[in-house]
Amino acid sequence: MLSLREVRKTRGEGSQRYSLVIPRLDLAAGRQLALVGPSGCGKSTLLDLLALVLSPEAAQRFDFVVDEGHVDVAGLWRDARQNRLAQLRSRQIGYVLQTGGLLGYLDVRSNIGLPRKLLGMSDDGTVERLAAQLEVAEQLGKKPQALSVGQRQRVSCARALAHNPQLLLADEPTAALDPLNALRVMQLLLGRVRAQGACCVIATHDESLAREAGLHSLRIACVQDKDGGVTATLEDER
Amino acid sequence: MxxxxxxxxxxxxxxxxxxxxxxxxxxxxxxxxxxxxxxxxxxxxxxxxxxxxxRDPAVREVIPMGGGRFSAGFIDELARRPDVAFALPRTRQIAATADLSLPTSDQTVNVEMIPTAVGDPLLGDTLPATELDRVLLSQTAAEKLGAKPGDWLDAAFTRQFSGRAQAQRTRLQVTAVLPLEAFGRDAIFASTELLEAVEDYRDGRAVDAFGWPGDAPGANEQRVFPAFRLYARNLDDVEPLRLYFAEQHLLVSTRAQTIAxxxxxxxxxxxxxxxxxxxxxxxxxxxxxxxxxxxxxxxxxxxxxxxxxxxxxxxxxxxxxxxxxxxxxxxxxxxxxxxxxxxxxxxxxxxxxxxxxxxxxxxxxxxxxxxxxxxxxxxxxxxxxxxxxxxxxxxxxxxx
Incomplete structure (x- = not known):
């Protein structure tokens, strides 16, 4: 579904420079990956690239395979076709943000249902079903401020899954939870992903949790360069 | 979207x-x-x-000052101007008076006679008197006489002729009483023909319409009017009309100042x-x-x-x-x-x-x-x- 070759992203200059290099990454339906590595190594940057919200600065190949065929994502960024990228995001991608990213002025039901509404999908009970499976059914009428951190995380998971995306991305979805709850939320999330036949990439600093949840780990390695900057490289799967 | x-x-x-x-x-x-x-x-x-x-037609009135000598043709031409709503010749003011009374009462009222015709702005919705013996009565005159629409009035027109006081009488029917806002003095609004008849009588000429004897009018004698009644069509037309008359060396009085x-x-x-x-x-x-x-x-x-x-x-x-x-x-x-x-x-x-x-x-x-x-x-x-x-x-x- 996503195919990346020699994709680079650099931020800052000199000793403040940070570069991320992805030599090779292929995502396919059903794959469940964990991005592991120390914090600050660029897990979030990689997720943002995959979520089509951050532009790559160079790419040999950055293709999104959808039903209609290949979409050259790097080309879309080059041509600044923001609305086409937005359309791809709304159809194909669900993103669980580290801090939830819920809209404070909408109640839980509207937050979860928003991606479906944006696509004009009918109200077929998906929102209630997801809320029940992620154990936030009682919170549907509440505003996010009234929820605990764990509940917010699960609502965020429900929102990311509501429109049946092909690709689910999650950034430390369980960081704010105690280990017991963390595993439970992770299992709830992965259960839904499996049921929908989607691919998922979950960034976490907790390798044991990733192992326990049955995720295939991908490591990001950081190297300090001579100029003082940092280059992070994603482990090549082969 | x-x-x-x-x-x-x-x-x-x-x-x-x-x-x-x-x-x-x-x-x-x-x-x-x-x-x-x-x-x-x-x-x-x-x-x-x-x-x-x-609403007040008097604001649009243009009044010629001093005596003039206007032909009917000149006033007709004025009436046809697009900025003029109404223009009608006046006979000599001194000859345009009448003594009115009801047949049933001794009360006599001396009134001005004012010429009127279709389109007279002072009349509003009231229809003008078009026949010789029909008149409209101002409210003050109607009150003094106790007259109402439909009443017949006795009208006397007096003259000094060869040193003797003479008078002719006729009967006039009141078709309507004008409200006070339209005219504030004692007056009748009558057809130009009636005013011309009275002027002729006072000048000693014969008036065939009433059978009053006198001198026969000259064959090619053109009547000369000393004044006219004229109303501008709109407020904005008053000032241009004043300028027009000034160009003709004709002194007029207007309310242009108020409008300005x-x-x-x-x-x-x-x-x-x-x-x-x-x-x-x-x-x-x-x-x-x-x-x-x-x-x-x-x-x-x-x-x-x-x-x-x-x-x-x-x-x-x-x-x-x-x-x-x-x-x-x-x-x-x-x-x-x-x-x-x-x-x-x-x-x-x-x-x-x-x-x-x-x-x-x-x-x-x-x-x-x-x-x-x-x-x-x-x-x-x-x-x-x-x-x-x-x-x-x-x-x-x-x-x-």
């Missing part, structure tokens, strides 16, 4: 932000409501004054209104612009989440513009209510004549106010909100 979805999201965010939204609305009300009151006052006041002038005063009041009030309106609107546009700019900064995180979820740039811009429009609509509605209260108060305080207004607005004024407020809000918000296009989804989502 899902317009209904964006409308609903913008509205829910607007409501959640109630306190700031209320401040924006109040800022707009502070501009719109006083402007409505000011314009209402200008429109009502000037409208009432103009209407008062237009109202016109200059209207012009000056308009100027004041537009100066204030321009300043106020510039301020309001700047305020909406600033608030849109601030809103984009303040809502950066929420907007970047919407961008992450896949909302287009246009949808995000619409989100910002819609919130400004919500403020605009609320502000306009509140301003209309406040203006309504002010209008009632002002009219209660200042209006003496029913049907006149101190402050007044037409439906189209409300529509223009609404459209102008919404247009300015939307434009200012679009300019201020244009920055949403530059929001990268990745920059705001980290700390939501």
């Amino acid at each position: 899902r317009i209904a979805l964006v409308m609903s999201l913008a509205w829910q965010d607007y409501r959640a932000d109630a306190r700031l939204s209320a401040c924006t609305v109040l800022a707009l009300v502070a501009v719109i409501a006083p402007l409505l009151v000011l314009f209402g006052l200008k429109f009502g006041l000037v409208g009432s004054l103009t209407e008062r002038l237009e 005063q109202v016109k200059s009041l209207s012009r000056n009030l308009s100027l004041v209104f537009w100066v204030i309106a321009t300043l106020a609107v510039v301020g309001a546009v700047a305020a909406v612009f600033a608030s849109a700019l601030a809103a984009v900064e303040r809502k950066r995180r929420e907007l970047s989440v919407l961008r992450l979820l896949g909302f287009s740039t246009g949808a995000l811009l619409l989100f910002v513009v819609l919130q400004a429009l919500y403020s605009g609509v609320l502000a306009v509605v509140i301003s209309f209510v406040l203006y309504g209260l002010a209008e009632r108060g002002l009219n209660l305080l200042f209006v003496q004549v029913p049907g006149e207004y101190a402050s007044h607005l037409l439906i189209r004024h409300y529509c223009v106010a609404l459209l102008a407020a919404l247009g300015a809000s939307a434009l200012a918000a679009a300019l201020g909100g244009w920055r949403v296009a530059r929001i990268e989804a990745s920059e705001g989502i980290r700390d939501v």
Whole structure:
């Protein structure tokens, strides 16, 4: 579904420079990956690239395979076709943000249902079903401020899954939870992903949790360069 | 773009932000409501004054001063001018009087005789007397005589002839009584023929229509009129007519001064209104612009989440513009209510004549106010909100 070759992203200059290099990454339906590595190594940057919200600065190949065929994502960024990228995001991608990213002025039901509404999908009970499976059914009428951190995380998971995306991305979805709850939320999330036949990439600093949840780990390695900057490289799967 | 979805999201965010939204609305009300009151006052006041002038035909009258010598043809030509509503020759004033009495009473009233015809502005809706023995009576004369429409009056026309006082009599029927506003003195409004007959009699000529004996009129003798009754078509026609007569070396008396005063009041009030309106609107546009700019900064995180979820740039811009429009609509509605209260108060305080207004607005004024407020809000918000296009989804989502 996503195919990346020699994709680079650099931020800052000199000793403040940070570069991320992805030599090779292929995502396919059903794959469940964990991005592991120390914090600050660029897990979030990689997720943002995959979520089509951050532009790559160079790419040999950055293709999104959808039903209609290949979409050259790097080309879309080059041509600044923001609305086409937005359309791809709304159809194909669900993103669980580290801090939830819920809209404070909408109640839980509207937050979860928003991606479906944006696509004009009918109200077929998906929102209630997801809320029940992620154990936030009682919170549907509440505003996010009234929820605990764990509940917010699960609502965020429900929102990311509501429109049946092909690709689910999650950034430390369980960081704010105690280990017991963390595993439970992770299992709830992965259960839904499996049921929908989607691919998922979950960034976490907790390798044991990733192992326990049955995720295939991908490591990001950081190297300090001579100029003082940092280059992070994603482990090549082969 | 899902317009209904964006409308609903913008509205829910607007409501959640109630306190700031209320401040924006109040800022707009502070501009719109006083402007409505000011314009209402200008429109009502000037409208009432103009209407008062237009209602009174005397304001449009052009009166020749001193004696003239006018032919019927010259006055006919005047009547055909597009800026003239009505023109009719007058006979000599000294010859245009009559002594009236009811057959049943001894009361005699001496009245002026004024020529009238179809289109006489003094008559309003009343039909003029077109036949020789039909007249309209002024209200004061009718009251003194105790006469009412349909009554027959005895009319006596006196003359000094060869040193002897003589008189001729005829009967005249009253077809209508004119209201006091139309004419304030004792008078009858009669056909030109009757006035010419009386003048002929006083000049010693024979009047065939009444069978009064006298000298036979000369064959080619053209009647000369010393004056005429003339009314301009509109208020604006009075001054050009005055200039026209001045060019003809003809001294006339008009109310051009009064008309000019109202016109200059209207012009000056308009100027004041537009100066204030321009300043106020510039301020309001700047305020909406600033608030849109601030809103984009303040809502950066929420907007970047919407961008992450896949909302287009246009949808995000619409989100910002819609919130400004919500403020605009609320502000306009509140301003209309406040203006309504002010209008009632002002009219209660200042209006003496029913049907006149101190402050007044037409439906189209409300529509223009609404459209102008919404247009300015939307434009200012679009300019201020244009920055949403530059929001990268990745920059705001980290700390939501």
